[in-house]
Amino acid sequence: MAKQKIRFGIIGCGLMGREFASVVSRWCHLTGVDFQPSIVAVCDSNEDMMNWFEEHLPSVTFKTNDYKELLEQNDIDAIYCAVPHHLHEQIYTDIVRAGKHLLGEKPFGIDQKANEAILKVIDEHPDVIVRCSSEFPFFPGAYQLGQWIRENKFGKIIEVEAGFWHSSDLNPKKEINWKRMVATNGEYGCMGDLGMHVLHMPLRFGWKPQSVYSLLTQVVDERPEGKGQMVPCETWDNAILSCDVKTEDQHFPMILSTKRIAPGHANTWFLRVNGTEFSAEFSTKNPKQLAALPYEVGGPQAWHIQDVPYTSAYQTITGGIFEFGFSDSILQMWAAFCDEITNGRENMQQPFYCADPQEAKESHQLFTAALKSQKTGNTITLT
Ligand SMILES: NC(=O)c1ccc[n+]([C@@H]2O[C@H](COP(=O)([O-])OP(=O)(O)OC[C@H]3O[C@@H](n4cnc5c(N)ncnc54)[C@H](O)[C@@H]3O)[C@@H](O)[C@H]2O)c1
Numbered sequence: 001m002a003k004q005k006i007r008f009g010i011i012g013c014g015l016m017g018r019e020f021a022s023v024v025s026r027w028c029h030l031t032g033v034d035f036q037p038s039i040v041a042v043c044d045s046n047e048d049m050m051n052w053f054e055e056h057l058p059s060v061t062f063k064t065n066d067y068k069e070l071l072e073q074n075d076i077d078a079i080y081c082a083v084p085h086h087l088h089e090q091i092y093t094d095i096v097r098a099g100k101h102l103l104g105e106k107p108f109g110i111d112q113k114a115n116e117a118i119l120k121v122i123d124e125h126p127d128v129i130v131r132c133s134s135e136f137p138f139f140p141g142a143y144q145l146g147q148w149i150r151e152n153k154f155g156k157i158i159e160v161e162a163g164f165w166h167s168s169d170l171n172p173k174k175e176i177n178w179k180r181m182v183a184t185n186g187e188y189g190c191m192g193d194l195g196m197h198v199l200h201m202p203l204r205f206g207w208k209p210q211s212v213y214s215l216l217t218q219v220v221d222e223r224p225e226g227k228g229q230m231v232p233c234e235t236w237d238n239a240i241l242s243c244d245v246k247t248e249d250q251h252f253p254m255i256l257s258t259k260r261i262a263p264g265h266a267n268t269w270f271l272r273v274n275g276t277e278f279s280a281e282f283s284t285k286n287p288k289q290l291a292a293l294p295y296e297v298g299g300p301q302a303w304h305i306q307d308v309p310y311t312s313a314y315q316t317i318t319g320g321i322f323e324f325g326f327s328d329s330i331l332q333m334w335a336a337f338c339d340e341i342t343n344g345r346e347n348m349q350q351p352f353y354c355a356d357p358q359e360a361k362e363s364h365q366l367f368t369a370a371l372k373s374q375k376t377g378n379t380i381t382l383t
Pocket of ligand 1: 011012013014015016017043044045046049065067081082083084085087105106107133134135193
């Protein structure tokens with residue numbers, strides 16, 4: 001099959017830059033796709049961060065510590081950008097103005113004002129495809145749950161709960177980094193860091209909160225910095241958002257939680273939907289398991305737990321009996337982005353596209369309202 005070649009540049013070569021880049025070496029896992037990305041250029045303000053890329057990716061022919069130089073390269077079609085949140089506005093808008101497609105990391109701006117500025121530039125460049133990184137819906141269990149939602153299997157929805165939980169911050173000796181500082185991570189704290197992951201599927205299925213009441217907590221007030229001195233840890237550690245969702249035919253409560261300190265959890269993303277005719281739950285805590293409870297009036301209420309096969313959005317060479325993991329979800333998400341560039345939204349090989357700028361905007365509206373709710377103690381209505 002002829003494949004469209006898509007040449008990528010990476011801006012931000014840290015944790016996520018590397019995670020994303022390594023996936024290109026496993027592109028051969030995908031079968032039947034008509035696109036093939038390569039990574040041709042990298043940029044990081046810290047020279048040393050680019051060494052790994054030079055060592056492992058022979059396709060990289062250009063490196064720079066100035067992202068503007070990278071954007072001047074004509075042989076780059078698209079950018080994956082993974083930099084701290086205070087840089088999103090400037091770098092994302094420059095990428096879009098340079099006419100490069102962008103898969104940018106969440107939260108798409110440090111705050112609502114920055115997000116609005118990014119969206120304005122996107123609107124002015126309709127030919128550029130811009131999507132926001134969110135990989136968990138591509139886990140087979142989550143993907144199947146999404147199909148059930150699309151099929152309207154749930155009857156009257158009783159409630160929805162979605163969350164993303166971590167726990168390494170339980171250790172008060174863990175050193176501070178940019179993700180725990182308001183100037184670089186933003187006032188949203190854990191919501192900006194984890195919230196788009198939690199909202200991607202609910203927003204995709206039209207479950208936009210009409211109002212929110214928030215409980216935000218700061219558990220650890222200070223942390224050691226590099227030299228052992230204690231400095232303030234300013235960001236919200238945990239957030240529980242109690243939302244009211246109204247759609248044309250449904251009205252239900254939705255609890256969203258983003259936690260940096262959920263003891264025992266490492267990268268636990270979950271979605272639970274309870275309905276009068278069907279309930280279902282998926283969590284990356286048990287990444288093979290998908291639970292469902294079909295219900296007929298008066299019948300038994302029994303959860304069915306199955307080990308889901310390795311079947312996500314795009315087919316692979318990997319046997320159905322094998323387990324799916326975090327880097328597989330990035331491969332699938334990246335395939336969805338390339339599919340949209342190659343074939344357009346209408347002709348994608350499968351229906352689940354990456355989180356889009358409108359969904360990122362709606363996440364900012366919710367987080368901003370949640371901050372207001374915390375300050376006032378009131379439930380905030382979203383327009
Ligand atoms: N999708 C996910 O699962 C996931 C997970 C973690 C982080 N993230 C997101 O990814 C982004 C980056 O997070 P990270 O964990 O990779 O951070 P990181 O600190 O590991 O990496 C950020 C990199 O950006 C570089 N950088 C800083 N300023 C720069 C500039 N002006 N030009 C070029 N490079 C610059 C830094 O030197 C660093 O190498 C954030 O938006 C974060 O929210 C997403």
